[in-house]
Amino acid sequence: MSDGSQTWLEKHDAPPVYEATIRYATAMVQGQDGVSGVTVVLPRTPGLLARARAMAQAAGVSVRAEWMGSATMTLRFTLR
Numbered sequence: 001m002s003d004g005s006q007t008w009l010e011k012h013d014a015p016p017v018y019e020a021t022i023r024y025a026t027a028m029v030q031g032q033d034g035v036s037g038v039t040v041v042l043p044r045t046p047g048l049l050a051r052a053r054a055m056a057q058a059a060g061v062s063v064r065a066e067w068m069g070s071a072t073m074t075l076r077f078t079l080r
Contacts, residue, residue: 018042022052025077026059037078039066044073 025038042048049065052075056063060080067074 018045018048019051019055022055022075023059025075026056026061029061029077029079030059037076039074039076041072041074044068044071049073049075 021040021042025040028035028038052063056077062078062080064076064078065073066076
């Protein structure tokens with residue numbers, strides 16, 4: 001959309017490879033195999049944390065930024 005009606009998240013989507021990691025982490029936590037939490041380390045990318053939070057909320061799980069470094073961040077996904 002070029003009419004300026006995009007939301008902040010739409011303008012700052014995480015790169016697809018990182019979105020796949022976030023989707024996989026939320027799916028593992030949602031599964032019935034006893035996984036209570038998943039920790040992932042991702043590069044700091046503009047909009048990635050906001051996108052992870054939105055995707056986790058949509059999946060019904062919680063996400064917490066456990067560590068933010070200058071180049072990477074550690075995110076923890078858990079059941080709500």
